[in-house]
Amino acid sequence: MAVAELTSRAAAAASFARNNANSLHASQIYVPSSSSLSSDHFRTRYRSTVLPKITCSVNQVQNSAPVQVEIPKDKADCYGVFCLTYDLKAEEETKSWKKMINIAVSGAAGMISNHLLFKLASGEVFGPDQPIALRLLGSERSIQALEGVAMELEDSLFPLLREVNIGIDPYEVFQDAEWALLIGAKPRGPGMERADLLDINGQIFAEQGKALNAVASPNVKVIVVGNPCNTNALICMKNAPKIPAKNFHALTRLDENRAKCQLALKAGVFYDKVSNVTIWGNHSTTQVPDFLNAKINGLPVKEVIKDHKWLEQEFTEKVQKRGGALIQKWGRSSAASTAVSIVDAIKSLVTPTPEGDWFSSGVYTTGNPYGIAEDIVFSMPCRSNGDGDYELVKEIQFDDYLRSRIAKTEAELLAEKRCVAHLTGEVWFIHHNSSSFVSLSEVE
Numbered sequence: 213m214a215v216a217e218l219t220s221r222a223a224a225a226a227s228f229a230r231n232n233a234n235s236l237h238a239s240q241i242y243v244p245s246s247s248s249l250s251s252d253h254f255r256t257r258y259r260s261t262v263l264p265k266i267t268c269s270v271n272q273v274q275n276s277a278p279v280q281v282e283i284p285k286d287k288a289d290c291y292g293v294f295c296l297t298y299d300l301k302a303e304e305e306t307k308s309w310k311k312m313i314n315i316a317v318s319g320a321a322g323m324i325s326n327h328l329l330f331k332l333a334s335g336e337v338f339g340p341d342q343p344i345a346l347r348l349l350g351s352e353r354s355i356q357a358l359e360g361v362a363m364e365l366e367d368s369l370f371p372l373l374r375e376v377n378i379g380i381d382p383y384e385v386f387q388d389a390e391w392a393l394l395i396g397a398k399p400r401g402p403g404m405e406r407a408d409l410l411d412i413n414g415q416i417f418a419e420q421g422k423a424l425n426a427v428a429s430p431n432v433k434v435i436v437v438g439n440p441c442n443t444n445a446l447i448c449m450k451n452a453p454k455i456p457a458k459n460f461h462a463l464t465r466l467d468e469n470r471a472k473c474q475l476a477l478k479a480g481v482f483y484d485k486v487s488n489v490t491i492w493g494n495h496s497t498t499q500v501p502d503f504l505n506a507k508i509n510g511l512p513v514k515e516v517i518k519d520h521k522w523l524e525q526e527f528t529e530k531v532q533k534r535g536g537a538l539i540q541k542w543g544r545s546s547a548a549s550t551a552v553s554i555v556d557a558i559k560s561l562v563t564p565t566p567e568g569d570w571f572s573s574g575v576y577t578t579g580n581p582y583g584i585a586e587d588i589v590f591s592m593p594c595r596s597n598g599d600g601d602y603e604l605v606k607e608i609q610f611d612d613y614l615r616s617r618i619a620k621t622e623a624e625l626l627a628e629k630r631c632v633a634h635l636t637g638e639v640w641f642i643h644h645n646s647s648s649f650v651s652l653s654e655v656e
């Protein structure tokens with residue numbers, strides 16, 4: 213296709229391309245054969261009496277090894293308009309643009325991605341001067357659909373979208389990723405809890421953690437969306453020891469947004485008046501939407517909403533169970549609002565947090581100032597100066613109610629962690645004297 217045939221928006225893309233000719237060649241990755249896994253079996257045992265809520269059915273597990281796949285040369289091909297390479301010379305409008313960033317998205321043919329990818333490509337997330345490359349991960353079952361996604365991206369003529377790669381091998385697709393948005397995972401259906409997905413989805417995040425460790429940018433920021441997202445994020449992090457633990461997030465921003473909406477509704481204000489909302493803990497029905505520290509119009513929520521029983525019961529439960537309520541209505545889990553909340557989560561890391569406010573994210577607890585158990589991924593209040601990193605907020609109040617609720621969600625995450633010991637490299641034993649769980653590190 214000649215540049216002259218492009219429309220004006222695509223022509224703008226072409227002008228950028230001339231300026232960045234070296235990096236502009238997108239490849240579509242077709243991998244016909246499935247990955248090979250090693251069969252290094254070992255056994256892990258669990259006792260349901262200690263952990264009644266989380267039951268693990270994994271008795272025999274496979275250790276995954278790096279995916280070994282060969283990409284036949286004749287199959288390597290770039291995708292449509294993203295194949296175009298241009299000769300040099302910048303045009304005026306692209307001169308001030310930033311260096312392109314690589315964004316990897318798994319589950320790219322799924323419902324959430326179908327909303328998210330177009331927001332990323334539009335510039336809404338990283339800004340109107342930030343060109344991006346999308347690296348889309350699918351599977352053999354979704355490769356056709358992924359091509360459809362790439363076609364729609366092509367047809368949208370986004371000036372900032374410079375490259376699109378699609379593939380089914382995370383070791384290819386995650387190459388040099390600076391952001392990894394890990395969405396691909398089975399969603400729950402009606403009547404299920406998110407933790408019921410651990411057996412099915414946990415392995416995905418072990419494999420993808422290894423791939424990120426091997427090929428992504430060393431400072432890649434990882435947002436895990438696939439459920440149960442906190443423990444999946446922990447699995448991913450443990451399999452990627454070269455990447456700073458602080459870079460891993462589990463998406464709890466949707467819960468924060470839901471909490472803000474319910475508080476606004478009750479107080480009769482627009483939701484932009486609600487701030488300082490923390491979701492503590494797990495993205496599950498034990499999560500704790502914090503109304504003690506939250507504010508409406510700058511005032512403590514408890515001063516504005518006097519019905520404290522409503523806050524403790526109806527409000528809390530509504531936020532905790534919103535995902536399930538939506539599944540009952542839709543027959544599938546929330547997708548559009550999840551995509552919006554992923555956008556919010558990224559923007560919170562790449563723009564400075566407004567003075568005095570904070571945002572929630574599921575992050576690694578080691579070194580946390582709240583006394584929450586170490587070595588889990590727990591939603592906590594964060595602030596960022598906009599460089600992609602964050603700090604935990606120190607000035608937080610606790611009361612007995614908040615502490616007891618936090619303890620419950622903490623216990624659930626510790627139980628989930630034990631269930632996935634085979635995926636995090638930690639092996640747990642039942643101590644023969646005390647009948648309690650001990651980890652290998654405690655035995656040694």
Ligand SMILES: NC(=O)C1=CN([C@@H]2O[C@H](COP(=O)(O)OP(=O)(O)OC[C@H]3O[C@@H](n4cnc5c(N)ncnc54)[C@H](OP(=O)(O)O)[C@@H]3O)[C@@H](O)[C@H]2O)C=CC1
Pocket residue numbers: 319320321322323324325349350351352353354395396397398399400412416436437438439441462463464465466467495545546547550
């Ligand atoms: N943290 C949060 O706030 C939220 C998290 N979620 C979670 O996000 C995940 C994705 O949701 P959504 O995009 O709606 O789901 P979809 O079913 O639309 O897409 C999920 C994608 O995951 C991949 N996948 C991997 N393993 C499986 C499997 N065993 N069964 C089915 N699909 C699989 C598939 O892609 P492929 O074939 O290419 O691998 C599929 O396209 C789910 O786990 C869901 O629970 C949803 C809403 C909110």
Ligand SMILES: O=C([O-])CC(=O)C(=O)O
Pocket residue numbers: 399400406439466495534535536538539545546
């Ligand atoms: O409820 C689900 O399974 C999907 C989800 O995580 C949410 O909507 O919060």
